[in-house]
Amino acid sequence: MNQTDEIILELLDYLRLIKEVKSEADFARRIGSYRATLTKIKKGTAHFTVEQIGSICREFNVNANxxxxxxxxxxxxxxxxxxxRYLKPENIETTAFSSSK
Known part of the structure; x- marks a missing residue:
């Protein structure tokens, strides 16, 4: 799995935490993909496409950088x-978040 895939999957965890998405299936649907594709990405046999990355940026107002x-x-x-750094579910309470001003 490449770095961008890891970042997006961890962003998905964060979006679920703040209840912006209900499930992986909800996230996949909103970016024009399928739950099965997310499974393949997690296994390292597929990657997020340029189109999916663009959809993530538009749908969730995410900074592409x-x-x-x-x-x-x-x-x-x-x-x-x-x-x-990467958001890990087991470290959610201890991960350093800050507001940029």
């Missing part, structure tokens, strides 16, 4: 959170 590891700012808003 964040998805490619170039910036810490997650969303295209002035008060966006920043994630220093």
């Amino acid at each position: 964040f998805l490619f590891g170039a910036q810490k700012k997650v969303f295209n808003t002035d008060d966006s959170i920043e994630i220093d």
Whole structure:
């Protein structure tokens, strides 16, 4: 699995945490994909496409530079959170989040 795939899957965990998406199937549907495709990406046998990445950016107002590891700012808003490194479900309470101002 490449870095962008890892970042997007961890973004999915965050979006579920804040209840922006209900499930992986909901996320897949909203970006024009399928739950089965997410399973393949998790297994490393597929990758997010350019079209899917564009859909993620539009649908969830995500900063494309964040998805490619170039910036810490997650969303295209002035008060966006920043994630220093990958968000792991087991570390959600201890992961360093901060508002960028």
